[in-house]
Amino acid sequence: MLSAMVSDEQKKIYMLSALRLAKKALDKTYPNPMVGAVIVKNGKIIGKGYHVKAGANHAEVAAIKSAGNNCRSSEMFVTLEPCAHYGKTPPCVNAVIESGIKKVFIAMKDPNPIVSGRGIKILKNAGIEVETGICEDLACQLNAKYIKFITDKMPYVTGKIAESLDGKTSARDKSSKWITDKKTRELSKKSRALFDAILVGINTVLKDNPTLLPLDAKKINNRYIFRRVIVDSKARISLDSNLVKSAGISPIIIATTDLAPLARSRKISSLAGVEILKFKNKNGRVPLKELLKKLAEMGMVNILAEGGAELLGSLVDERLIDEWMIYIAPKIIGGRDSAVKGLGVQNIHSAINLTDIKIKKIGNDFLIQGKTCLPA
Numbered sequence: 001m002l003s004a005m006v007s008d009e010q011k012k013i014y015m016l017s018a019l020r021l022a023k024k025a026l027d028k029t030y031p032n033p034m035v036g037a038v039i040v041k042n043g044k045i046i047g048k049g050y051h052v053k054a055g056a057n058h059a060e061v062a063a064i065k066s067a068g069n070n071c072r073s074s075e076m077f078v079t080l081e082p083c084a085h086y087g088k089t090p091p092c093v094n095a096v097i098e099s100g101i102k103k104v105f106i107a108m109k110d111p112n113p114i115v116s117g118r119g120i121k122i123l124k125n126a127g128i129e130v131e132t133g134i135c136e137d138l139a140c141q142l143n144a145k146y147i148k149f150i151t152d153k154m155p156y157v158t159g160k161i162a163e164s165l166d167g168k169t170s171a172r173d174k175s176s177k178w179i180t181d182k183k184t185r186e187l188s189k190k191s192r193a194l195f196d197a198i199l200v201g202i203n204t205v206l207k208d209n210p211t212l213l214p215l216d217a218k219k220i221n222n223r224y225i226f227r228r229v230i231v232d233s234k235a236r237i238s239l240d241s242n243l244v245k246s247a248g249i250s251p252i253i254i255a256t257t258d259l260a261p262l263a264r265s266r267k268i269s270s271l272a273g274v275e276i277l278k279f280k281n282k283n284g285r286v287p288l289k290e291l292l293k294k295l296a297e298m299g300m301v302n303i304l305a306e307g308g309a310e311l312l313g314s315l316v317d318e319r320l321i322d323e324w325m326i327y328i329a330p331k332i333i334g335g336r337d338s339a340v341k342g343l344g345v346q347n348i349h350s351a352i353n354l355t356d357i358k359i360k361k362i363g364n365d366f367l368i369q370g371k372t373c374l375p376a
Helices: 008-023 059-067 092-099 118-125 136-142 144-152 182-194 202-208 217-222 262-269 288-297 309-317
Strands: 036-041 044-050 075-078 103-106 129-132 156-164 197-201 227-231 252-257 274-279 302-307 323-329 353-362 365-373
Touching: 008 036, 008 044, 008 059, 008 075, 008 103, 008 136, 036 059, 044 059, 059 075, 059 092, 092 118, 118 129, 136 144, 144 156, 156 182, 156 309, 182 302, 182 323, 182 353, 182 365, 197 202, 197 309, 202 227, 227 288, 252 262, 262 274, 274 288, 302 309
Parallel strands: 075 103, 103 129, 156 302, 156 323, 197 227, 197 302, 227 252, 252 274
Antiparallel strands: 036 044, 036 075, 323 365, 353 365
């Protein structure tokens, strides 16, 4: 059989090709995961495809169409278990079976309980061989945000900091413009377009009066809905703020509590493009885990927490940040204030480490990215 002749190294090469295809759809498949597929026959790739956007052909169907009528007795390498349910498109397993593909190599099972294991079972019942686990770790990394959203019903949260080399975000006079260079700031603003929502605390809003829009605000019109979420326990946001003024471009969500004056909350919620989410206060604050759960219920998968230090500290204290983007300028500012406040860890052994670290030089500045690794 052809599949018996495929070495482990060849399987990895073909699956890596499928993973590269999947990455082409970064930030375009919401609410679906990124998926890529290649079809191999007689040692050659005869078909390629990836899920371009929600509602478009899934990767398996795109690859089959790419291969034409040449799929019989071929093998498919796909980064995620083929779906077995009707959504915006028919089940992918149907197309795989009808194509005559003889074996399917799958990087990972779908964590979605609607499909997990069902697609594999249907393929096997149709006489198609199935092998799973090729490059599984890479496939999980690719769709980490989707996996958390599906399994935990929580959004994937990335914490963002722009700081000096000694971890400061402002000088003694509270000035912070600008710690990082223009090129760094532009890259930071551009990255906002990769997220479903930006999360900030009210102190940041009152101090900086930001818009929190991506560098090119027009790009958000090509996405679903990009939101800006303000953690504001007493509804202190100014009705003349840049955020409120730009609510027609991108909706604003004010997360507040029962401490906010009722008349004030009503006035804010009456504004076009502004929504109030009210919670019972927790020690005078918005309960962040409840807020994130609510945002997930509203369909937000991927959230960027931009600060300030109090909000980031609270998120860290509750272990709610999954990944970090830390922009560092080679400057020493000194002073006591930290970029991340909160209670802090009890001891060094309790410190939160970062894994899968990537370091990028941007002019004179640096960007450090890494995933949160909680102590055992």
